[in-house]
Amino acid sequence: MDTLLAAARECGYRPVGIWLLLLCLFFALFGIPGQSQVQTQGATVEGAIRDTSGHSVSGATVSLQMSEDRNSQILRTDSDGAYHFSGLKAGTYRLSAQFPGMRDTNFGPFALGQNETRRINLSFQPATASKGNAVSSAPEFYDEPQFTVAGVTEAAHPGGHGSDPAMRTTEKLVKETVALNSEAPINSVSAPVSSEKERALSNAVHQEPESFGFNSQLGKLLFDAGRIGESIPYLEKAAHLNPRDYTTVFELASAYARTGDYPKAQHTARTLAGQPDTAELHHLLGEVEERRGDPLAAVHDYQRAAELQASEPNFFDWGAELLLHRALEPAVEVFTKGNRLFPRSVRMLTGLGVAWYARGSFEEAVSRLCDASDLDPNDPMPYVFLGQISIAESDRSPSVAGKFERFLRLQPNNAYANLYYALSIWNRQRGTTAPEYDRIKALLEKAVQIDPKLGIAHLQLGILYADEGDLAKAESAYQAAIAASPDLEEAHYRLAQAYRKTGDKSKAQVELERYDELTRKTKLEAEQERRAIQDFVYTSRDRPDAAPH
Numbered sequence: 001m002d003t004l005l006a007a008a009r010e011c012g013y014r015p016v017g018i019w020l021l022l023l024c025l026f027f028a029l030f031g032i033p034g035q036s037q038v039q040t041q042g043a044t045v046e047g048a049i050r051d052t053s054g055h056s057v058s059g060a061t062v063s064l065q066m067s068e069d070r071n072s073q074i075l076r077t078d079s080d081g082a083y084h085f086s087g088l089k090a091g092t093y094r095l096s097a098q099f100p101g102m103r104d105t106n107f108g109p110f111a112l113g114q115n116e117t118r119r120i121n122l123s124f125q126p127a128t129a130s131k132g133n134a135v136s137s138a139p140e141f142y143d144e145p146q147f148t149v150a151g152v153t154e155a156a157h158p159g160g161h162g163s164d165p166a167m168r169t170t171e172k173l174v175k176e177t178v179a180l181n182s183e184a185p186i187n188s189v190s191a192p193v194s195s196e197k198e199r200a201l202s203n204a205v206h207q208e209p210e211s212f213g214f215n216s217q218l219g220k221l222l223f224d225a226g227r228i229g230e231s232i233p234y235l236e237k238a239a240h241l242n243p244r245d246y247t248t249v250f251e252l253a254s255a256y257a258r259t260g261d262y263p264k265a266q267h268t269a270r271t272l273a274g275q276p277d278t279a280e281l282h283h284l285l286g287e288v289e290e291r292r293g294d295p296l297a298a299v300h301d302y303q304r305a306a307e308l309q310a311s312e313p314n315f316f317d318w319g320a321e322l323l324l325h326r327a328l329e330p331a332v333e334v335f336t337k338g339n340r341l342f343p344r345s346v347r348m349l350t351g352l353g354v355a356w357y358a359r360g361s362f363e364e365a366v367s368r369l370c371d372a373s374d375l376d377p378n379d380p381m382p383y384v385f386l387g388q389i390s391i392a393e394s395d396r397s398p399s400v401a402g403k404f405e406r407f408l409r410l411q412p413n414n415a416y417a418n419l420y421y422a423l424s425i426w427n428r429q430r431g432t433t434a435p436e437y438d439r440i441k442a443l444l445e446k447a448v449q450i451d452p453k454l455g456i457a458h459l460q461l462g463i464l465y466a467d468e469g470d471l472a473k474a475e476s477a478y479q480a481a482i483a484a485s486p487d488l489e490e491a492h493y494r495l496a497q498a499y500r501k502t503g504d505k506s507k508a509q510v511e512l513e514r515y516d517e518l519t520r521k522t523k524l525e526a527e528q529e530r531r532a533i534q535d536f537v538y539t540s541r542d543r544p545d546a547a548p549h
Contacts, residue, residue: 042087044117047151049081049097050296051124056081060099060124067092067109090114097122105150107537120537122151123296145303145337147330149322151537152296168526169392170358173385177354178320180347180381181313197221205234212241216248223251228258239268246275254284262292279309286317295325295534306334312342319351323358327536331355346375350382362393366400373403380414383407387420391456396428408443415451418443423460437468448480455485462494474498489518 045064049057062083065072077083077097094108102124112118125148201218208214219234235252243249249272256265265288272281286301302318315338322331335352342348353368366389372382383403390400401424408417422443429435441464447457462477478495481488496511 041115043090043112043115044084044086045088045093045095045112045120046082046084046086046117047120047122049077049083049099049122049124051102057099057102057124060097060102063096063098064088065094065096067094088112090116095120095122097124099124106539107151107153110153118153120151120153121296121534122537123149123300125150145330145333147327147333147538147540149296149299149303149327149330149536149538152325152534153537154531154534166392169388170354171526171529173354173388174323174358176385177347177351178324180350181317181320209237210241212238212245212248215241216245219248219255220251223255228255231255232259243271244275246272246278250281250284253288257284257288262288266292277304277308279305279311279314282308283314283317286321290321295321295536299325299327299536310341312338312345312348315341316345316348316351319348319355322536323351323355325534325536326358327538328355328359330536330538332359344375346372346379346382349375350385353382354385357389362389362395365389366395366397370399370403373407377406378410380407380411380416383420384416387416387423390420390427391423394427394430395424396430398428400424401428413450415447415454415457418447418450419454419457419460422447426460426464437464440464452480453484455481455488455491458484459488459491459494462491462498466494466498471498471502475502487518487522489515489522492518 049060049062051057056077056079058077058079058081060077060081060083061074062077063072063074064085066089073085075083075085090113091111092109093112094106095110096104096106098104105122105124107120107122110118110120198218198221201214201221204214205211205218215234216238219231219238222228222231222234232252232255235248235255238245238248239252249268253265253268253272256262256268266285269281269285269288282301282305286298286305289295289298289301299318299321302314302321306314306318315334319331319334319338322328322334332352332355335348335355338345338348339352349368349372353365353372356368357365366386369382369386369389373379373386375382386400386403389395401421404417404421404424407414408421411417422440425436425443426440441461444457444461444464447454448461451457458477458481462474462481465471465474465477475495475498478491478498481491482495485491492511492515496508496515499505499508499511
């Protein structure tokens, strides 16, 4: 400080001027006190704008309007298609975006909390893609959907049922429905390979390393044999020699996807965009984009695949993508149309049942799952889905019990058939004076005998023993349930109650602590998972300016 004062005096500054100069230097270096805190206050809305191909849209006009204010905040997206509004008040907002040659896209109204950061990604549709054009480019038996997926946003709430068991069942069923996709290239089946043919092609490539045909053939041979990693160098070489060969480039993109290299798979698949559209290309892109964390691009590609080829896998995967991201009404619509086009598809009806259950309609869900079990009575999948719903809802319907009775009759050595039929009898007889405990017990004991790792069956058997007053057997069954499924919360809770009744308070305390620990862990993991899944923003095409559902 003394040095600065001396230097200022030498330059001819008066004392007052010197202090003003030093004050200005201080503010320049450290800022005005409290300024940074003011700038960081307020809520934030940010995100990115893309086109239907997933490319960033730079220079798009983005408007944010608070419901109580007629004026809008307006900015343009940067080179990455990103936008950022900050310093916002808590309230209700509408977001819109415009770009020449594109349809306007809107989101809202949505609530924004104090100091909340909300990320909303939007997607443009080409303005030239009119309803008539969209229909004319699709197969004549394809119905244009009555919704438009316009964007994604972080999950605000899980939707569906309010009760925790039903909510968990919904989320579990959604995952299991998505897992029913057996058509993705990652799950494809390997074909046997001729060692003589492989040897001949290897020799040919060695002699003519710049041959497109030999590299392509050897790559395809290895790919079809399931030796994906080995196939990639030959497919890469062939694609380099002839980048316009659709089959080779598509197979290379599929190989990248099979080995988990999704950035390369996406980039390679998109190099085929200039060639004729194919359903398989859009289906592959949909799968890769979902795995890369870009569900908005994925759902558009799954939809395009269904438009180009209205096949059962394309419709199912489109519906499953909508279901995964909680676009429940569109999921019901797509699965309904898929069921109409493919009335013999068990998994399509199963997906429709799960979509209805996620929407909170137990009756519709049960009806569709019962119909699915009727399509192929030997297929255990619909029964298992129906059983999970029945446990969560304590269902007493005779029609469901009849399906489980048939399941057991057709597959008497299936552990789930014994479990679910036992529970259907028990649910219908709860509150009666003489439940058929012996019959129910025999079914549950057979279930655990068939599959000792079926924790839920051990748990139900323990509950039955406790109802009969046999606490020793109940404790043993609960312990078996925990051994089979250590994270089964209810088993720990009921074992604690059994210990308490027999006077073993220390063991009861241990189990209660474990129950509390698991409950907290499960809720935390569920919340993190729900937050990680982005919800689709969709609107009705009949009401283009309507707020998202």
